[in-house]
Amino acid sequence: MKPVFTYSEGMERVETSYCPGCTHGIAHRLIVETLIENGELGNAIGVCPIGCSVQAHKFMHVDMCEAAHGRAPAVASGIRRVHPDKPVFTYQGDGDLASIGMGEIIHAASRGERFTTFFINNGIYGMTGGQMAPTTLIGQRSTTSQDGRTVEANGMPIRVAELIAAVDGAAYVERVALDSPAHIRQAKRAVQKAFAVQKMGVGFTMIEFISSCPTNWGLSPVEALGWIKEKMIPYYPLGVKKDITAQNVQEEEA
Amino acid sequence: MATHKLFAAGYGGQGVLMIGQIITYAAMKEDKEVTFLPSYGPEMRGGTANCTVIVSDKQVACPMIYEADILTVMNPPSLTKYESMLKPGGVLFVNASLIDLKPTRSDIQVVNVAANDIAAELGNARSANIVMLGAINRTLHLVEEESIKYVLQNKVFTGRKADLFDINWKAYHAY
Amino acid sequence: MSEKVLMKGNEAFGEAAILSGCNFYFGYPITPQSEIPEYLSRELPKRGGCFIQAESELAAINMAYGAAAAGGNAFISSSAPGIALMQEGLSFMCCAEVPVVVLNVSRCGPGIGGIQPGQADYIQATRGGGNGDYKIPVFAPSTIQEAIDMIYEATYLANKWRNPMMLLTDGMMGQMMEPVVLPEPRKLLTSEEIPQAKPWALSGFDHKNGQRSLIRALHMQPTDLEIQVEKIFTKYDAMEKELPAYAAEGLEGAEIVFVAFGLMSRLVREAIEMLAEEGIKAGLIRPKTLWPYPYAAFDELDFNSTKVVISTELSKGQMIEDVRLGVEGRLPVELIYRTGGVVPTTPEVVERAKKILEGLK
Numbered sequence: 149m150k151p152v153f154t155y156s157e158g159m160e161r162v163e164t165s166y167c168p169g170c171t172h173g174i175a176h177r178l179i180v181e182t183l184i185e186n187g188e189l190g191n192a193i194g195v196c197p198i199g200c201s202v203q204a205h206k207f208m209h210v211d212m213c214e215a216a217h218g219r220a221p222a223v224a225s226g227i228r229r230v231h232p233d234k235p236v237f238t239y240q241g242d243g244d245l246a247s248i249g250m251g252e253i254i255h256a257a258s259r260g261e262r263f264t265t266f267f268i269n270n271g272i273y274g275m276t277g278g279q280m281a282p283t284t285l286i287g288q289r290s291t292t293s294q295d296g297r298t299v300e301a302n303g304m305p306i307r308v309a310e311l312i313a314a315v316d317g318a319a320y321v322e323r324v325a326l327d328s329p330a331h332i333r334q335a336k337r338a339v340q341k342a343f344a345v346q347k348m349g350v351g352f353t354m355i356e357f358i359s360s361c362p363t364n365w366g367l368s369p370v371e372a373l374g375w376i377k378e379k380m381i382p383y384y385p386l387g388v389k390k391d392i393t394a395q396n397v398q399e400e401e402a
Numbered sequence: 403m404a405t406h407k408l409f410a411a412g413y414g415g416q417g418v419l420m421i422g423q424i425i426t427y428a429a430m431k432e433d434k435e436v437t438f439l440p441s442y443g444p445e446m447r448g449g450t451a452n453c454t455v456i457v458s459d460k461q462v463a464c465p466m467i468y469e470a471d472i473l474t475v476m477n478p479p480s481l482t483k484y485e486s487m488l489k490p491g492g493v494l495f496v497n498a499s500l501i502d503l504k505p506t507r508s509d510i511q512v513v514n515v516a517a518n519d520i521a522a523e524l525g526n527a528r529s530a531n532i533v534m535l536g537a538i539n540r541t542l543h544l545v546e547e548e549s550i551k552y553v554l555q556n557k558v559f560t561g562r563k564a565d566l567f568d569i570n571w572k573a574y575h576a577y
Numbered sequence: 578m579s580e581k582v583l584m585k586g587n588e589a590f591g592e593a594a595i596l597s598g599c600n601f602y603f604g605y606p607i608t609p610q611s612e613i614p615e616y617l618s619r620e621l622p623k624r625g626g627c628f629i630q631a632e633s634e635l636a637a638i639n640m641a642y643g644a645a646a647a648g649g650n651a652f653i654s655s656s657a658p659g660i661a662l663m664q665e666g667l668s669f670m671c672c673a674e675v676p677v678v679v680l681n682v683s684r685c686g687p688g689i690g691g692i693q694p695g696q697a698d699y700i701q702a703t704r705g706g707g708n709g710d711y712k713i714p715v716f717a718p719s720t721i722q723e724a725i726d727m728i729y730e731a732t733y734l735a736n737k738w739r740n741p742m743m744l745l746t747d748g749m750m751g752q753m754m755e756p757v758v759l760p761e762p763r764k765l766l767t768s769e770e771i772p773q774a775k776p777w778a779l780s781g782f783d784h785k786n787g788q789r790s791l792i793r794a795l796h797m798q799p800t801d802l803e804i805q806v807e808k809i810f811t812k813y814d815a816m817e818k819e820l821p822a823y824a825a826e827g828l829e830g831a832e833i834v835f836v837a838f839g840l841m842s843r844l845v846r847e848a849i850e851m852l853a854e855e856g857i858k859a860g861l862i863r864p865k866t867l868w869p870y871p872y873a874a875f876d877e878l879d880f881n882s883t884k885v886v887i888s889t890e891l892s893k894g895q896m897i898e899d900v901r902l903g904v905e906g907r908l909p910v911e912l913i914y915r916t917g918g919v920v921p922t923t924p925e926v927v928e929r930a931k932k933i934l935e936g937l938k
Contacts, residue, residue: 190783193647198795205791211779213646213792214673216665219639222631226643226651227779229601229627231768234781252639255632423583423754430583430756438583438754463847465753465840468922 169369199241218249221256260317278364313389319351412476417531428549536574587612598763599652600626609748610682638666648771648778668707676735693918831860875903
């Protein structure tokens, strides 16, 4: 009998500590699979800052460094200076990247840092117990917006991919979702593209993954995937937000 | 020699710090113990500059001074502000070209140097600080003249500025 | 030995970092240390190193954390409030056992702090300015030459112990010029040499026979974190035996013994000369390390002659706690200080010391 699905060599053979229905595992797998395909798993260095993401090194079989909340892009900038030719990535949540770490991510993008940021946007603080994130939707309940987020009190959710795409040093920015097989296949292509552009050395690369957090959303895993489709994707439209390599091709063709 | 404590003050751009640095380099060349402390901080932006140079034959204890043996003032506010810093019996060098005020103290020795006028006569107004440097060192012999010459040639007037050495060496001897 | 050169403190600190083998520097402008990032931005790229002007001190210390976790030798500098912002990173680096050399060209404080000399970061530096159980050795140079030598040694020690090392100095030291002799440059590590030289560092497991490196500052199980804290404290115990350093001058027969570090120790030395002219014999204990503090220095006191030990500080009685721990109640301990960036004149120190002495009679 031919196995249709096996462990990835890029994943540690340990039981996951993520909640049932959490899509972190899918994002992990897409990253390590791509590194394996590129023959770079043993050459890669990742940074995982505080948030649920800090546990990523327990599962992804690559050299990794834990970082303080929000600081992963600074840490990765330092790593990049020491190892100019290795794949470097950060793996960050939305509380981390879009709130306390907004300064670091903008400036890393602005410097055109040659690493890739994998940004997990599930619209909530996971590890600390479901508090409102900069990406929490209007009307969405959280433990710090118990009657639902309001514009008056909290302002609008931040669309990070569009924001980073507007920074000159960003070379490739795409938003993908992890709610369906078709979207996951597209997410894999985005990860492949991001590592490819990183290797070209033309600028900063970021993939935003719209992800689920059933536990803190108070939904079942299946309902959570439905919430991504119905609530999140309309506010966070999927697609390539910036690709300077495509612009180069167009210019050449013109 | 004992310990000499020099304090020099003036407007920014008058080359006051350079007077101090040239003496410092020259003293170092002679293997003397020396420290150079420029004014820094908000004062720096107020357009005034000053520096403290201590030259000694033993290790310099403290780079800051509460009184100077030698005070050099290149502009009027510096005389007013720092005159009291000079220790009794100390030597005050006054840039007489710019300072009409008379020192108020009688327990000090005053040397008037028309530094700007002398420099202008030589044809290089920017050499006023070197005129003053010459006045100080040729009066008090803090360091050897040869050491000053070495520093001017090898640290100050080098590269594109090398051709300025001759006029400045004249300025050094002009007072 | 190379020949003497005249260098401004801040530039000498930067040069010493390069010569000591630090080729990664991440800086953020803050007076009175901005000449360090200026100098290193100019020099490092020419000499096989790398400079980034960070967006904040938070980013700067974390860039250093990344570079050092990846096996580079990182150097970092700031001034008091900037060092306060870096405490998060320093706590992380101690827990994760990542080396770095940190230089505090201190202001006074609190708040924004004036840029004139101050020593009011003493407790921040010596008691661990950030969260948790950790220690950072702190060196206190009193001349620019000593600062150069200490930076050189600190780079070695940071790697030896895999722990941050700090130098505490002040704006006046940063701005003044003194003749110095520079040390021989250490060889800089290349990216290819790192897996061999620092197998614990991040470089990709293919380069370490499949051995994965994890740099961890989080241990979620209390028992795991306790093990990690105990592990780093075995290093701190060894440092407490190995690192304390001080200079003692004129303790025998001294009536007064001053304790002072850095800039203040130089001023005190002049005060001691002035007191001698008045027939009062005074001595000096000058700690060269502030943590671990050289408590043993106080066993050298001449208990027959000495009537008082005076902590002499540019802070409102911070080091005095360590002086009391060293004196262990054997003599009265008094304080002479100015704060806010005011440096006392030498006669002022002499007068205060004489008053203290008279008060005891």
